[in-house]
Amino acid sequence: MSRRPTVIELDRADTRRARTLARRAGAPVVRIARTHTTVSVERATVRLAGLSGADSERVPWVNHLVDAVRAQTGLAHGVALPVWDALARGEGEDLLTLAQKASAGSVTFRLPEGREASRAGRAARAAVSVGVRRIDRARAQRDRLIARLGDAPRRPWIYLIVATGDIYEDVVQAQAAARAGADVIAVIRSTGQSLLDYVPEGATREGYAGTYATQENFRIMRAALDEVGRELGRYVRLTNYASGLCMPEIAALAGMERLDMMLNDSMYGILFRDINPIRTFVDQRFSRQIHARAGIIINTGEDNYLTTADAVEAAHTVTVSQLLNEYFAAEAGLAPWQMGLGHAFEIDPSIPQSFRLELAHALLARTLFPDAPLKWMPPTKHMTGDIFRGYLLDGFFNLAGALTGQGILLVGMMTEAVVTPWLSDRDLALQNVRYVLDACSGLDEDFHPPAGGFIATRARTVLAEAIELLERIADDGLLTAIGEGTFGLMRRPADAGKGLDGVEQRAPGYLNPAIDLLEEGATR
Amino acid sequence: MSTPAITSTAAAGGSRIIRPYGDTTGDGMVQLSFTLPVPAGKKAEGAALQLARSMGMDPAMVVHARAMGEGYTFLVLYGRVNHLIDLDAVQVTEREYPLLSAKEINAAIRSRLRRKLVVVGACIGTDAHTVGIDAILDIKGFAGEKGLEYHREIEVHNLGAQVLVPQLVEQALARRADAVLVSQVVTQRDAHLHNTREMAAAFREAYPAASRPLLVVGGPRFDEGAAAELGVDRIFGKGTTPSEVASYLVHALLPARPSRRSA
Incomplete structure (x- = not known):
């Protein structure tokens, strides 16, 4: 973005204080993430070393291998040492054979020591670095394609969802959407995939309100968008979801298959899927390290708070979550341009001045995070099935997006809450977006809410409330705050939730070559 | 524009015959939009008019046609339908309980139960398919509706997948459950029916009849009419939304109060 977007005046001391508090609240959680591992982090590491595929029951080989190692040596030292020690001892000629034998119970794993440990560590690093370099190559190829084909013609990028359940049908819809003007295609996942403790395999044609995220589905859609991108003369971005119990593995697959954006919120799984908080924070740090390396833009999920809580009363919880997401993202190595912090147009339209309030909240985010491509989410909660009124509301949503310099605009559908979008719904929605963006192109230049006016005052109030809440969270601890129901009204204690049994504290000598390579920025 | 006109034409003899209302009583005007899988052009518009006539719109007018991609056309039509509606012949099946909003559900529990309503699911x-139970219980919900967890006055304990029946009974007792929700997706060799009967029997054994929690099962392959046969209180089929379940719980569990509903 060359032109600086419209901003409102905030007290620098306030913004500094907000960030300091976010760091204070987040730092203990990062310490936990650095001292624990999970089954999914370990599986992602083995995936980077090239292990894929599943048995005849569709249980992935990475699950078999990690489970077998865990049963014999535990996870506290990571799986890299036991696995590459077993390979060195000839227990299997390669990872796949080893995993197959391990699933039959015919491999003895041990924790190597001394020179054997060094040898296993070196071999593991060499193997895992292949996957890391594959991620590097995918990133370089993205840059090349954008240079050759051209980028999206304007900001905000127009973001459209497809979700048929059948990857081949998704391809048809995604290409049609791109031709109709979409800059970003998101493939919604099958309901419930976030709670599967494995990543399904292969191309899938049946899903439940969405399509499974699998490596093969990623590859198929990437190829389809590259094809339509060449036809249109612009690079079309692909989005999926690095969330749920397999967040690290999905992130690794996304990096290797050149996805461009991933939904990846620091607290969504905890609050809305009842996934254990520790599991989430450990998995998330690893997945964000991968995203950082892969040049992937993350999209955070603050819009979800507003679908459960009131969008005016809870406005400051969005700001708090954005600040925490920013802290966790930066700590994991993501640059500001990779932080698609979320927010949404969810204020009850029957409230007087609701649009001014929306502008205030959107501008607050814009001002606080000037270099982040903010993710602007359309109304859902107040879409009633009255498609005519919904179309108008979406128009105002688009207007707010244009006025406040949003980075990524998820296209709202007038049939929200009625049907999964029809062809005509998408077409009408895109006409709405294009009309507003073209008609208001550059309007943000002329839009300067006065410092003492309603909008600026409201933004400062929300920031002050956010600081107050952050003070409490920093004092009590983030895990306590989550346990007490501070966000989205959900209480999620640190010792409960799904996936807790897949968490283990790291022992001294824990080795994970993927994390080492990512933290060192090394390629070998 | 979309409110139906109940302006009536109470004719002699008491029968009430109506027609859609555009701007004049009895004009029968309706609007219609749809997409045809043909390129935009005269042919697409002609095809649209033919469909409209078969649907009883005559005369019909194509007021808007727009190409969408290569082979599709979006059309908006206005026209007059010739059908009559006999209001007295309109049959409506009433749900035996009203569908309540989250606010109404919370208010009903607060005022009529005076404590949280406890649900164990x-x-x-x-069966490892938690899709169904999560859609109903998790705050994330289903079909744009929040799950039961979203309600402040409902305390939800989602035990997850592959829970053994004795475990479920034990948890229901420990949590003092008002209702037990069980989801069954897998139907191999009628596992869902077998499991449901086993669960119902276990609850009958563990509880005195008067204090047994409400037993509710759901899944895509259940017959909604088979509750009594399976020994449960209610069965929900495919496509059930959280608010239907929550409204049912309020209806079935809360002491009634004088109805304030007007006719």
Whole structure:
């Protein structure tokens, strides 16, 4: 973005204080993430070393291998040492054979020591670095394609969802959407995939309100968008979801298959899927390290708070979550341009001045995070099935997006809450977006809410409330705050939730070559 | 524009015959939009008019046609339908309980139960498909509706997948459950029916009849009419939304109060 977007005046001391508090609240959680591992982090590491595929029951080989190692040596030292020690001892000629034998119970794993440990560590690093370099190559190829084909013609990028359940049908819809003007295609996942403790395999044609995220589905859609991108003369971005119990593995697959954006919120799984908080924070740090390396833009999920809580009363919880997401993202190595912090147009339209309030909240985010491509989410909660009124509301949503310099605009559908979008719904929605963006192109230049006016005052109030809440969270601890129901009204204690049994504290000598390579920025 | 006109034409003899209302009583005007899988052009418009006539619109007018991609056309039509509606012949099946909003559900529990309503949910047997139970219980919900967890006055304990029946009974007792929700997706060799009967029997054994929690099962392959046969209080089929379940719980569990509904 060359032109600086419209901003409102905030007290620098306030913004500094907000960030300091976010760091204070987040730092203990990062310490936990650095001292624990999970089954999914370990599986992602083995995936980077090239292990894929599943048995005849569709249980992935990475699950078999990690489970077998865990049963014999535990996870506290990571799986890299036991696995590459077993390979060195000839227990299997390669990872796949080893995993197959391990699933039959015919491999003895041990924790190597001394020179054997060094040898296993070196071999593991060499193997895992292949996957890391594959991620590097995918990133370089993205840059090349954008240079050759051209980028999206304007900001905000127009973001459209497809979700048929059948990857081949998704391809048809995604290409049609791109031709109709979409800059970003998101493939919604099958309901419930976030709670599967494995990543399904292969191309899938049946899903439940969405399509499974699998490596093969990623590859198929990437190829389809590259094809339509060449036809249109612009690079079309692909989005999926690095969330749920397999967040690290999905992130690794996304990096290797050149996805461009991933939904990846620091607290969504905890609050809305009842996934254990520790599991989430450990998995998330690893997945964000991968995203950082892969040049992937993350999209955070603050819009979800507003679908459960009131969008005016809870406005400051969005700001708090954005600040925490920013802290966790930066700590994991993501640059500001990779932080698609979320927010949404969810204020009850029957409230007087609701649009001014929306502008205030959107501008607050814009001002606080000037270099982040903010993710602007359309109304859902107040879409009633009255498609005519919904179309108008979406128009105002688009207007707010244009006025406040949003980075990524998820296209709202007038049939929200009625049907999964029809062809005509998408077409009408895109006409709405294009009309507003073209008609208001550059309007943000002329839009300067006065410092003492309603909008600026409201933004400062929300920031002050956010600081107050952050003070409490920093004092009590983030895990306590989550346990007490501070966000989205959900209480999620640190010792409960799904996936807790897949968490283990790291022992001294824990080795994970993927994390080492990512933290060192090394390629070998 | 979309409110139906109940302006009536109470004719002699008491029968009430109506027609859609555009701007004049009895004009029968309706609007219609749809997409045809043909390129935009005269042919597409002609095809649209033919469909409209078959649907009883005559005369019909194509007021808008727009190409969408290569082979599709979006059309908006206005026209007059010739059909009559006999209001007295309109049959409506009433749900035996009203559908309540989250606010109404919370208010009803607060005022009529005076404590939180406790729900324990699980997938039992070998079924690992928590999609259904999560859609109903998790705050994330389903079809744009928040799950039961979203309600402040409902305390939800989602035990997850592959819960054994004795475990479920034990948890129901420990949590003092008002209702037990069980989801069954897997139907191999009628596992869902077998599991449901086993669960119902276990609850009958563990509780005195008067204090047994409400037993509710759901899944895509259940017959909604088979509750009594399976020994449960209610069965929900495919496509059930959280608010239907929550409204049912309020209806079935809360002491009634004088109805304030007007006719």
